[in-house]
Amino acid sequence: MTSIIIFLVAYIGIALGKLPGLAIDRVGVAVIGAIAMVVSGGVPTDSIMAVIDLPTILLLYSLMIISAQLRLGGFYTLTAQAIILLCRKPKLFLLMVMLLSSGLSALLANDIVCFAFTPVLTTGLLAAGLHPLPFLLALAIASNIGSAATIIGNPQNMLIGQTGGLHFFEFSKWCLIPTLVVLVVSYFIVLLLYRKRLVFRSNTLSVIETMPFQSFDKHQTAKGLLAVVMLVGLFLSPIPRELSALTIAGILLCSRRIDSREIMGLIDWQLITLFCALFVIIAGFKGSGLPELIVANLSETGINLQQLPILSLVTLFLSNIFSNVPAVILLITFLDQHVPGQWYTLALASTFAGNLFLMGSIANLIVVEQAQKFGVRIGVADHARVGIPVTIASFATLFLWIS
Numbered sequence: 001m002t003s004i005i006i007f008l009v010a011y012i013g014i015a016l017g018k019l020p021g022l023a024i025d026r027v028g029v030a031v032i033g034a035i036a037m038v039v040s041g042g043v044p045t046d047s048i049m050a051v052i053d054l055p056t057i058l059l060l061y062s063l064m065i066i067s068a069q070l071r072l073g074g075f076y077t078l079t080a081q082a083i084i085l086l087c088r089k090p091k092l093f094l095l096m097v098m099l100l101s102s103g104l105s106a107l108l109a110n111d112i113v114c115f116a117f118t119p120v121l122t123t124g125l126l127a128a129g130l131h132p133l134p135f136l137l138a139l140a141i142a143s144n145i146g147s148a149a150t151i152i153g154n155p156q157n158m159l160i161g162q163t164g165g166l167h168f169f170e171f172s173k174w175c176l177i178p179t180l181v182v183l184v185v186s187y188f189i190v191l192l193l194y195r196k197r198l199v200f201r202s203n204t205l206s207v208i209e210t211m212p213f214q215s216f217d218k219h220q221t222a223k224g225l226l227a228v229v230m231l232v233g234l235f236l237s238p239i240p241r242e243l244s245a246l247t248i249a250g251i252l253l254c255s256r257r258i259d260s261r262e263i264m265g266l267i268d269w270q271l272i273t274l275f276c277a278l279f280v281i282i283a284g285f286k287g288s289g290l291p292e293l294i295v296a297n298l299s300e301t302g303i304n305l306q307q308l309p310i311l312s313l314v315t316l317f318l319s320n321i322f323s324n325v326p327a328v329i330l331l332i333t334f335l336d337q338h339v340p341g342q343w344y345t346l347a348l349a350s351t352f353a354g355n356l357f358l359m360g361s362i363a364n365l366i367v368v369e370q371a372q373k374f375g376v377r378i379g380v381a382d383h384a385r386v387g388i389p390v391t392i393a394s395f396a397t398l399f400l401w402i403s
Contacts (some may be wrong), residue, residue, distance in 0.1 A: 003042035007031055007285035015322050017359075021053070026323075027270045028314050030277035042284030051283035052276050055242040056162040060272060062245030063152055066227050067112040068266035069252045073220030076116030079104075084124035090198035091191065093130075094138055098187055101139050102146025102179075107228055110154050111268065112149040114363045115141060118370035132376045134194035137386050140367040141186055141355050145394070147363075148351035149179040151241075155271060156328040157347050162242070163332050164343035168235040174344045176400045182352065182394045189389050220258060227252055271362075278329045286333055305334045306403040311342060312349040312395060319353035327353075345402055352394035358383040 010033025013019045017026045024032070037043050043051060070076060083100060086093040104113045117139060125132040147153030151171050152159035161171060191198070227248050234244035253260045285291065305311050311331075319325035329351050335342045354361030358368065358380050368378045 001288075002040045002043065004289040004290055005283040006036045006040060006042065007281055007288075010036075011326065014139060014326050015146045016371065019020050022180070027274045027277070028215050030274050030326075034277035034280035037280055037284035040284075041069045042287060047283075048280060049066060052279045053159065055240065057272060057275060058242040059152070059157055059158050059162060060155055060275065061267065062242070062249035063109055063158075064112070064267045065249040065252055065263055066224065066231065066245075068263045069227065069258075070108070070221065070224035071116050071266060072217075072258055072262065073222075074216035075221040075224060077120050078216045078221070080120040081116050081124070084121070084128070084265045084268065087124065087128035087130055090130060094135060094190065094198065095187060095284070097135055098138050098142035098183065098190075101140065102142040102149075102183055104141040105146040106149040106153045107159050107232070108152075110143040111271075111366055114143050114366045115370065116366050119374070122371050122374045122376055126374065130199070131194075131197040132371065133378065133382060134190055134197055134365055134386075136371050136376065137383060138187075138190050138379060140361070140364045140383075141190070141386065141390055142183060142364050144354045145179060145183050145186060145307065145353060145359050149176050151235075154351060155275070156350050157323050159275075159325075160343050160347045164335070164337065164340065166340060166343055168232075168241070170340070171344065171347070174340075175348055178348060178397050181397050182390075185393045185397070186390045189393065190386055193386060193389075194209075217247050217257075220255075223252065223255075268331060274325065275329075278326055282329050282333065285330075291330075291333060305331070306336060306339070308341060308345045309399055311345055312398055312402070315346055315349035315390050316353045316356070316391075319350050320356050323359070324354050324361065325351040341402070345398070348398055349395070352391060352398065355387045355394065356384075356391040357387060360387075 010029060013029035013033070014026050017029075018024060019029055020030075034043075038045060038048060054395060079100065083093065083096045086096055101113055101117060118136065121135065122132055125135055144154075147157065149172055151157050151166060151168055157171075160166070161168070231245060231248050234248070235241055237244075253263060255263075303310055305314060315331060317329060318330065321327075322330075328346060331346060331350075332343075335346065354364065358364050358378075364383065368383075371378055
């Protein structure tokens with residue numbers, strides 16, 4: 001019973017993003033929940049490492065190092081500055097923003113893409129006299145959508161791929177088509193909703209050349225891009241993904257120009273800590289026997305998580321209450337290891353669900369927080385205006401794909 005109470009309190013705190021009366025955020029709530037689960041005996045001390053999916057943690061850590069290499073090399077800034085030159089053609093520029101952010105998010109962490117692109121994109125948009133809102137919303141939405149196409153596109157996909165033992169190529173083969181369809185539909189939704197704001201009014205784009213962002217280093221960027229190519233190649237081999245990623249990350253850390261402390265300083269330790277804590281909380285909850293009882297009772301009423309449409313809707317619901325990572329860690333305990341379609345569906349549904357509301361995805365929050373530093377405010381209603389129709393279209397596409 002204690003484990004159940006700890007789980008409920010922790011997940012409510014995660015959903016709220018805080019514990020009332022305490023200066024503690026979502027990650028802090030998860031850590032306290034994990035500590036309580038261990039202290040109460042829900043997860044024995046000598047079992048902590050066993051319940052944490054270490055391969056997933058190592059893969060996430062390694063990909064963050066690769067993303068940090070590209071960021072420090074100035075790759076993200078150079079790429080963003082290059083497409084800003086298309087500002088004179090707003091509709092084409094919007095398309096390029098979405099294609100670029102979705103494509104990079106498929107190979108790198110979507111959170112990192114949003115973090116790196118938002119400042120330079122916002123500055124360029126303001127310099128060009130373009131209303132930044134539709135483009136920044138498109139950046140967040142497209143990054144979420146694009147990240148659904150591969151196992152390494154976002155944290156929840158990494159977990160699903162590792163836990164389900166999914167093949168890199170087969171995962172992308174199943175997820176790529178619905179991802180592309182949703183991306184195209186989303187572009188036209190943004191275009192339709194903001195057609196009156198896609199107007200170029202300035203010729204001051206020369207200011208972009210002097211913007212104070214990460215300088216471009218050809219050598220370091222080349223190293224990062226080569227690392228990505230090698231990583232994808234290794235992922236197609238039988239070598240465990242976490243070992244391939246760790247090897248590449250280790251090579252990048254052996255640099256004569258970039259201090260290893262600088263690279264590791266860009267690792268999202270908060271996200272890694274959140275993952276570890278959630279594994280412990282879910283392990284304690286699962287040990288109570290309640291999850292199996294709930295699933296059994298739902299099955300008796302005709303609600304079966306093994307059915308893909310139901311799994312999709314449950315994922316949409318839980319992802320927008322608890323956020324997609326906690327929802328996925330909970331739901332994978334109910335999936336059949338021998339039915340890849342369930343794991344693919346969970347990956348798409350949890351990623352697409354992140355676009356429904358502003359709080360549904362960390363990438364959304366990153367764009368909002370970074371844009372606010374430049375005086376651009378994106379409210380909950382602003383995001384919902386685009387996010388709701390995009391999510392409806394996304395799940396309609398997913399239902400057609402799994403039918």
